[in-house]
Structures are given as structure tokens and as C-alpha cells.
Amino acid sequence: MKIELKENGQPSKEEILQMGQGQKQVILAGEEPLNRVGIVDIVKKLQAEEIYIETDGQKLESMAEKLKKAGLAGVIIKVNTMRYTRYKSSNDGKDLANVVDGINSAVGHQLKVRLQVSLEKGFSDDEVLDFVQLTFQHDYEIVFMPTMPYEDIKAKMRLHPASGEYGEIEMFKYAGARGKLGFLKQ
Secondary structure: OEEEEOOOOOOOHHHHHHHHOOOOEEEEEEOOHHHOOOHHHHHHHOOOOEEEEEEOOOOHHHHHHHHHHHOOOEEEEEEOOOOHHHHHHHOOOOOHHHHHHHHHHHHHOOOEEEEEEOOOOOOOHHHHHHHHHHHHHOOOEEEEOOOOOOHHHHHHOOOEEOOOOOOOEEEEEOOOOOOEEEEEOO
């Protein structure tokens, strides 16, 4: 279950805990969850088998350890590029270094890492292979969002379906890769 957090502090902590009750998996998403007052306590009190936070990763480095201790299973980090200048220009001046540091901190605290990648034709579509390469170096899940057609790209790759249940994601793995590569079904 995905719980969308809103700017005005809604839903309340109590409502979040109630929505998460009895759920196998809860994803806290929406208005940046790491900015939410009491987010560590919410994670700690949620009664779900797996709890994830969907984040831009800007504050993850300083919070990863506390969140892991509270029971967080992993993070879903939204990125549209892994090039510093591009990232800054397309993310209101935010710094990609904070995201990279956050990813490293999450990995260091044994949190699962999924990069939710929104490539754009003519902007960052030349980075597909850079993201694919990350699956050979790291045990990440790289999931491409349906922001552009990937059929030609998928046809050129030697992908093997990954075992497991991934819901709306077609998940694949290269032979010899540590991580997985997925495409959100359209």
C-alpha cells in the first residue's frame, strides 16, 4: 500500500498508522517524507512487514541509520539523471552529491535501494547504459518510469526475467549482474 503524504501534515500520524495496520508492505510517498516531522517515529510504529520511503534523497544520508533502526526496509529514490550539472538544472538547484551520499549511507546501513528513473528524450536518454551498468556494480533495483518508449532499448538488451513478485514492474536481470533492471508497465 502506498500512503501519499501531503504538504499540510496530512494524513496525520494516527491516520498513517491506521492505514498501514495489517499491510504486508507500506510505501510512504508524496510530499517529501524525509521532511515530515516525526517520520522516524511513524516508521517505528507502523505495523507492516516491509516499510519503504519514496524520496528525492536529499536528506537521506543523515537519516538512514535512524530509519533503519526504526524498521525501514528500503528506500525508493527518484532520479532523472546521474549527471551533476543536469541534475542541478532540472531539480531546482538541488545537489546530486546529496543523493549519492544518501544512497551510500542507505547501502551502508543495509537498506534496500531502488532508483526510480525518469529519463527524458533529448535530456537524459543517453544515460540508459549508465544506469544499466549500476546493476553490475551494486545490488540496486533500477526501475525506468514510462517517461519515454523503452521497447527498442529492451529489444537490444539480453535481459532475463527476474524471479519474484514485482507487481506493476517488469523486472529483469543480466547474467552476472548484482542488481536488477525494471520497467514500470504502462
